[in-house]
Amino acid sequence: MDYRDWEILKVLYNQKNLTKTARLLFLTQPALTSRLKHMQEELGVKIVTRESRGVHFTPQGEYLVHCAEEALAHFQKVKENVQNMSNNEKNEVAGTLKLGVSNYFANNELPYLLKLFKNQYPHVEFKVITGWSRDVTQLIHNKDVHIGFVRGDYGWRGLSIHQLFEETICIASTKKIDITDLPRLPRIDYRGDYLLKSIIDHWWAENYAEAPFISIEVDQVDTCREMVINGLGYGILSSRVLDGIEDIYKIPLTDQEGNPLLRRTWMYYHKESMEWNVVKAFVHFIENLDWKNH
Incomplete structure (x- = not known):
């Protein structure tokens, strides 16, 4: 079993289809089928069975897919460490930076930040x-x-932490x-993350x-904001979501002490991540x- 074999198992498990897997891995279907046959002969077990609805993994195949994920992750880590050692020797900022980002931040803050950073590096x-x-x-x-x-x-x-900014939570209309x-007025509600929801529910x-009185429920805060802007009800939103929007009345929420x-x-x-130049x-x-001013 080599790196390519692990990659084949992972992609095939996700796709459940030989043709799609071959195309994604830039292989011919006969070459892919031959490689699977070789793996099964090498290990002495049946990894997959072909059915009318696609490919089905045997219990042994399921186990090998789990091993494939670990093997590929380990290889990626080794690759990154070697690259980082080389970059450190050259004092160079290069490589792949892995970021976990909340949905709103990804849509509204991150693209501009990455553009600025990419200009420098x-x-x-x-x-x-x-x-x-x-x-x-x-994830972190x-x-x-x-x-x-x-x-x-x-x-x-x-973890090491750094506060970027803080926002008030407010009623917007x-x-x-x-x-x-408020209890008798139509409210636009959205499926925010549970910590924000618990703060709002506690305040209420x-x-x-x-x-x-929830008149409309939506999935995203951006949709909620647009509903509010169009006069369909009030929303309870973080103030940054409303930046740059005129003709919106805002009432900041306060606790019992004001x-x-x-x-x-x-x-x-993680502090140890700072060993990486990037x-x-x-x-x-x-x-x-x-x-x-951002």
């Missing part, structure tokens, strides 16, 4: 994984990425509203005895940005 490439902040936190804890950008105060045990009328429970409810955005990374350069780049 043209030999750096990026691998970006997006998701909810809780998922990004798990598992060291699946070098750096994570997370919205909200999640746990950071064992195209019309002036009396906050005491402290101030109202009845449930909110302090504003805040949502912070953080950069997480990670160190990116961390210093982010730390020196003027987020107020």
Whole structure:
């Protein structure tokens, strides 16, 4: 079994189709079939069976796919370490930077940041994984990425952190509203990450005895914002989401002591990752940005 064999197993498991797998790996289908036959003969087990609906993996095949993922990940790590050693000797910033990024940050902040960084360090490439902040936190804890950008105060045990900016959480509407009328007004709700939802739900429970009137539910904060802008109801949003939008009335949420409810955005990374020139350069780049004017 070599690197190419592990790659074949992983791609075939994802595709469940010989023709698609061969095309993705730039192989002919006969060459792919021959390679699979050789693997099965070498190991003395049946790895896959062909059925009318595609390829089915045997239990032994499923186990080998798991081994393939580990082998490919290990090879990638070895490759990155060797490249980093070479870059350190040359004092060069190059290589692939792996980032885990919350959905909103990926859509609204990250592209411009990567453009600026790429202008300074043209030999750096990026691998970006997006998701909810809780998922990004798990990625960085598992060291699946070098750096994570997370919205909200999640746990950071064992991680180095840097706060990028903080936002107020506010009620947003195209019309002036009396906050005491909120339970009877139509609200545009969106499926945000659970930490933000828990803050808003806690605030609501402290101030109202009845449930909110949810008139529209959407998946993304950007959709919620557009619904609010078009006068379809009010939304409870982080203030940065509303930057640059005119004719929107905003009422910041406060706790029982009158302090504003805040949502912070953080950069997480492992201290040992700073041994990599590319990670160190990116961390210093982010730390020196003027987020107020960004």
